[in-house]
Amino acid sequence: xxxxxxxxxxxxxxxxxxxxxxxxxxxxxxxxxxxxxxxxxxxxxxxxxxxxxxxxxxxxxxxxxxxxxxxxxxxxxxxxxxxxxxxxxxxxxxxxxxxxxxxxxxxxxxxxxxxxxx
Numbered sequence: 001x002x003x004x005x006x007x008x009x010x011x012x013x014x015x016x017x018x019x020x021x022x023x024x025x026x027x028x029x030x031x032x033x034x035x036x037x038x039x040x041x042x043x044x045x046x047x048x049x050x051x052x053x054x055x056x057x058x059x060x061x062x063x064x065x066x067x068x069x070x071x072x073x074x075x076x077x078x079x080x081x082x083x084x085x086x087x088x089x090x091x092x093x094x095x096x097x098x099x100x101x102x103x104x105x106x107x108x109x110x111x112x113x114x115x116x117x118x
């Protein structure tokens with residue numbers, strides 16, 4: 001696959017899952033600005049590591065895995081702020097968020113259908 005084709009494939013997958021990836025990051029961090037910063041770093045990292053993505057796998061699951069480690073890195077470096085979530089709590093939140101993803105996806109599809117009906 002050429003670099004241009006690989007880039008287009010990445011953009012297609014990333015655009016399809018961008019909102020849910022950001023929602024995942026935001027669910028693990030208490031402040032919107034922190035979530036934005038981590039999401040930006042995660043987005044760049046996803047592109048850099050795209051050659052490690054298995055085409056038969058779930059881009060969302062892979063992206064959430066990368067995002068989880070970026071959140072953990074952020075929490076370690078931002079440890080000076082007492083209002084940050086504990087790393088163990090973030091791990092629990094991440095597990096819960098991934099477990100609820102199928103239900104959340106079906107709810108989002110239903111909501112989209114309702115909005116379009118309006």
